[in-house]
Each structure stands twice: as structure tokens, then as C-alpha cells.
Amino acid sequence: MKKFKTASKQSSNNRMLNRRDFLKTAAATGVGLAVATEQVFPRSSRKTPTPKAKENVSIAVIGVGNRGRHLLRLAAVQPGVKIGAICDVNPKAIEEAQKVLAQNGYQAGSVPVYTGGEYAYRDLLKRDDIDGVIVATNWDWHMPVALDTMRANKYLGLEVPGARTVEECWELVNTHEETGTNMMLLENCCYDRECMAVLKMLREGIFGIPMHATCGYRHSAWGSPKWLQPVDVKTTTEHFVKYAALRNADQYPTHGIGPVANWLDINCGNRFLYLTSVATKAKTINEYVKNHPQGGPDHPNASYNFKQGDIVTTTIKTYRGETIIVNYDNYLPRPYSRDYSLQGTNGIWEGLYRSRGIYIEGKSPKHHQWEKGDEYDKYMKEYDHPVWKDHYEKAQNAGHGGIDYFTIKDFVTCVKGNLYPPIDVYDAATWSVIIPLSERSIANGSTPEFFPDFTRGKWETREPYFGV
Numbered sequence: 001m002k003k004f005k006t007a008s009k010q011s012s013n014n015r016m017l018n019r020r021d022f023l024k025t026a027a028a029t030g031v032g033l034a035v036a037t038e039q040v041f042p043r044s045s046r047k048t049p050t051p052k053a054k055e056n057v058s059i060a061v062i063g064v065g066n067r068g069r070h071l072l073r074l075a076a077v078q079p080g081v082k083i084g085a086i087c088d089v090n091p092k093a094i095e096e097a098q099k100v101l102a103q104n105g106y107q108a109g110s111v112p113v114y115t116g117g118e119y120a121y122r123d124l125l126k127r128d129d130i131d132g133v134i135v136a137t138n139w140d141w142h143m144p145v146a147l148d149t150m151r152a153n154k155y156l157g158l159e160v161p162g163a164r165t166v167e168e169c170w171e172l173v174n175t176h177e178e179t180g181t182n183m184m185l186l187e188n189c190c191y192d193r194e195c196m197a198v199l200k201m202l203r204e205g206i207f208g209i210p211m212h213a214t215c216g217y218r219h220s221a222w223g224s225p226k227w228l229q230p231v232d233v234k235t236t237t238e239h240f241v242k243y244a245a246l247r248n249a250d251q252y253p254t255h256g257i258g259p260v261a262n263w264l265d266i267n268c269g270n271r272f273l274y275l276t277s278v279a280t281k282a283k284t285i286n287e288y289v290k291n292h293p294q295g296g297p298d299h300p301n302a303s304y305n306f307k308q309g310d311i312v313t314t315t316i317k318t319y320r321g322e323t324i325i326v327n328y329d330n331y332l333p334r335p336y337s338r339d340y341s342l343q344g345t346n347g348i349w350e351g352l353y354r355s356r357g358i359y360i361e362g363k364s365p366k367h368h369q370w371e372k373g374d375e376y377d378k379y380m381k382e383y384d385h386p387v388w389k390d391h392y393e394k395a396q397n398a399g400h401g402g403i404d405y406f407t408i409k410d411f412v413t414c415v416k417g418n419l420y421p422p423i424d425v426y427d428a429a430t431w432s433v434i435i436p437l438s439e440r441s442i443a444n445g446s447t448p449e450f451f452p453d454f455t456r457g458k459w460e461t462r463e464p465y466f467g468v
């Protein structure tokens with residue numbers, strides 16, 4: 001145990017030195033990073049802003065549906081943020097967004113609105129008074145809007161999952177590299193408090209050498225009215241419904257895999273090598289509709305041939321030899337879970353969604369028994385990440401247990417200082433590519449599908465930066 005702790009402390013010191021060296025080299029050669037070479041971490045835990053940062057920035061939101069309006073609300077209350085414009089094809093969504101603006105002190109008509117067509121957002125992007133753009137459209141519009149935003153040289157904040165095909169993942173990376181515009185994937189689950197504590201514990205060597213992790217997106221179709229709309233893949237705007245009809249894949253991997261990729265230094269000294277996926281049959285949406293008072297056996301969705309298997313299980317192997325199980329389980333009746341757990345040579349942790357237990361060899365008092373309750377809480381308190389310690393109060397009211405607060409705070413900090421994002425384009429591509437790779441693996445009888453190296457070899461020298 002002592003050996004691991006010492007080794008890890010040294011490697012963490014080296015990491016910090018290497019990170020600085022890397023940034024210097026990258027700045028000098030232009031390799032690896034686009035325009036911005038400074039990073040939001042560790043600045044996000046400091047009280048003073050970067051000297052070069054703008055004090056005031058103008059943020060636009062494209063796609064002000066449920067999620068977009070929530071992010072609009074969070075951005076509007078960030079110090080030094082002016083909402084510069086909003087855009088949506090749906091007049092009702094615009095109306096609701098205007099209420100959010102009014103609640104935050106904006107006079108009626110003071111924020112320019114872009115609407116009236118699917119490409120109205122392009123007029124918004126022509127404005128030269130917009131610094132950053134949050135994209136929270138339906139999945140089908142993520143890519144066109146994201147690529148145009150980078151081409152317009154606005155700092156991009158892209159909702160998850162981002163890209164949905166291998167080609168789109170490359171397009172995201174290539175456009176970032178060609179334009180030199182930064183993008184942050186707005187993967188709020190990376191800021192999960194427990195996951196950040198585990199990140200800190202890993203970096204301090206508490207778990208020894210990491211070996212295996214689990215994660216997932218486990219929700220339920222039960223109770224959601226969207227499954228009762230007769231499916232028409234040409235017209236439905238409900239992305240989960242449309243893609244359950246069209247594809248059999250892990251449709252939503254980033255909430256699960258984001259924190260795990262940070263734990264395992266993916267794209268920063270480690271990489272995903274390959275995955276294999278398997279899917280159950282597809283039954284539950286039919287069953288849900290058949291048994292629903294507003295559905296019934298004659299409802300078209302009761303017999304619709306959804307492609308999506310009810311549970312998709314994916315196993316990933318990494319270059320360093322870890323394995324990860326990722327579950328996509330978004331339909332059967334069940335409580336919400338992201339299933340995080342981590343196992344290393346020195347112990348095991350299971351978070352909120354599992355047993356909320358920890359066992360550390362040589363430290364846990366009872367041989368082979370979990371520490372739970374108050375004992376577990378002591379670990380979470382001791383290893384609470386500094387960003388959570390500093391911002392706990394503000395994060396509380398921001399939604400999703402506080403993680404949305406950190407996402408938007410860091411996005412705004414990045415826009416102000418044109419800083420390199422804590423969740424970058426390579427993360428976005430590497431995590432989102434699980435969608436098409438899992439689809440191919442399922443279709444071909446669980447074949448291993450190899451991850452493209454979106455960093456083009458830079459993963460070998462990049463140093464971990466999330467939460468550093």
C-alpha cells in the first residue's frame with residue numbers, strides 16, 4: 001500500500017511538471033492544442049480570474065427547449081455574462097425562453113431572437129458581439145450547428161452526446177483543428193461530486209492501480225408521454241424515440257463514460273482500444289404503450305418494430321489494460337442510475353447508485369467488508385474535490401445535484417479567458433463514438449470494434465487536466 005502511495009505521489013508531481021512542459025511545447029509548436037493553451041483547471045478552484053480574461057462576455061443559446069432553457073437560466077446568472085441572443089425553430093420554446101430572460105432581469109425585446117427556419121441560427125452566428133454559443137438542439141441538429149459555430153469562430157459549448165457517427169466524430173475534431181476554435185462538451189456528469197472525489201483518491205493512489213470500472217445511463221421509458229406519440233421517424237423531434245426506432249446501440253454513453261474516462265486518463269496517457277456490445281431483445285416500449293390507459297393493444301406503438309434493444313451492455317478494453325462495463329438501459333421500469341464503480345489493486349468503491357460502499361486493503365477496519373454509512377461519508381468528505389469545497393453553496397440550486405452549475409461556470413470561464421476546455425473535442429469524439437461502434441458490434445454478433453485515435457497519437461504525451 002505504501003509503495004503505491006509513494007509511487008503515485010511522485011507520478012502526480014511529474015504529471016504537474018509534464019503538464020507545464022507540455023503546455024509550453026504545445027504553445028510553441030501549435031501541436032495538440034488550438035488557439036487556447038491555458039486551461040480552466042486548476043483555475044476553476046482559484047478565487048482570482050486569469051489576468052487576460054475578459055470581464056464581460058456575451059453568450060447565445062441555440063435550441064432553447066427543456067435543456068437549453070435550463071442552461072440559459074444558469075448562464076444568465078453567471079457574473080459578467082450577458083445573454084446576447086437566443087434561437088429556436090419552435091415559437092413556443094422561444095416564448096418560454098423569454099420568460100426565463102424576464103425572470104433574470106432582461107427587458108422584453110432586449111435579447112435578439114432568431115427563429116423562423118432551421119438555419120436561422122446562421123444569422124445569429126454572423127453577429128460579431130457573441131463570444132460563446134451553447135448548442136442544446138435535438139440530436140439531429142448538434143452537428144450542423146456545432147460545426148458552423150466553430151467556423152464562425154465562437155467558443156462552442158455542445159450538449160451531449162454531440163456526434164453520432166464515426167464520420168461526425170472526425171468532423172468535429174477536424175473542424176476544431178482547422179478553425180482553431182475551442183469547444184467544450186457540456187458533459188455535466190464529469191462534475192459528479194462522488195466521481196470527482198474518486199478522481200482525487202485515484203490520483204493520490206488510494207485504490208492502487210486502477211483495474212475495472214462500471215458506468216451507464218439507466219433510466220426508464222415508464223411515465224414519459226413521448227412514447228405515446230405515434231412514431232414517424234421523418235417528423236418526430238423526440239430524439240430518444242426517433243433513434244430507438246432507427247438504431248440498436250448505446251445511444252447515450254457520455255454521462256456514464258465521462259467520469260470513468262477522467263479516472264483512467266483516457267486521451268492523456270491511456271486510450272480506449274476496443275469494445276464489444278450485446279443487446280437484449282426490444283420489448284418494453286411496446287409493453288408500456290400496450291398497457292398504458294392512453295395507449296392499448298391497437299395503438300401503433302404497441303406493435304411498432306423498434307430496433308433498440310432494451311438493455312445494451314458494452315465492455316471496453318483500454319491500452320493500459322483496464323476494462324469498463326457501460327450499460328445503456330433506458331426503457332424498462334427502474335430507478336435512475338449511472339452505475340459508477342471503480343476497482344483497483346488496493347480497493348473498491350461503489351457510489352450513490354450502487355451500494356455506497358468502499359473497501360481499502362490495509363485501511364478498512366474489517367477484512368473483506370464494505371465501509372458504509374458514516375464511514376463511507378468520511379472518505380467522501382476527506383477527498384471532496386476543491387472545486388466542490390469552494391462552490392458547494394452556489395451549486396446546490398443549479399440542478400442535477402449541482403453538476404450543471406460547474407459545467408456552465410467552467411464554460412463561461414473558458415469563454416472569458418479563451419481557455420482550453422476541461423472537456424475537449426477529443427473527449428467528445430472518443431466518448432460519442434461508442435454510439436456507432438456499439439451499433440456495429442451488436443449488428444455483427446458482438447464483434448470487437450476498434451476506437452479511432454482522434455488525438456492522432458497525442459494521447460501518448462497529453463497529461464491529465466480534468467480536475468487537476
Ligand SMILES: NC(=O)c1ccc[n+]([C@@H]2O[C@H](COP(=O)([O-])OP(=O)(O)OC[C@H]3O[C@@H](n4cnc5c(N)ncnc54)[C@H](O)[C@@H]3O)[C@@H](O)[C@H]2O)c1
Nearest residue numbers: 063064065066067088089090093118136137138141159160
Ligand atoms: N447534460 C444533460 O444532463 C442533459 C439533459 C437533458 C438533455 N440533454 C441534451 O440536451 C439536448 C436537448 O435536449 P432537450 O431535452 O432540451 O430537447 P428538446 O426537444 O426539449 O429541445 C431541443 C430544442 O432544439 C430546437 N431545435 C431543433 N432544431 C433546431 C434548429 N435547427 N435551430 C434551432 N433550434 C432547433 C427544438 O425546437 C427544441 O426546442 C439534447 O442533446 C439532449 O441529449 C442533456
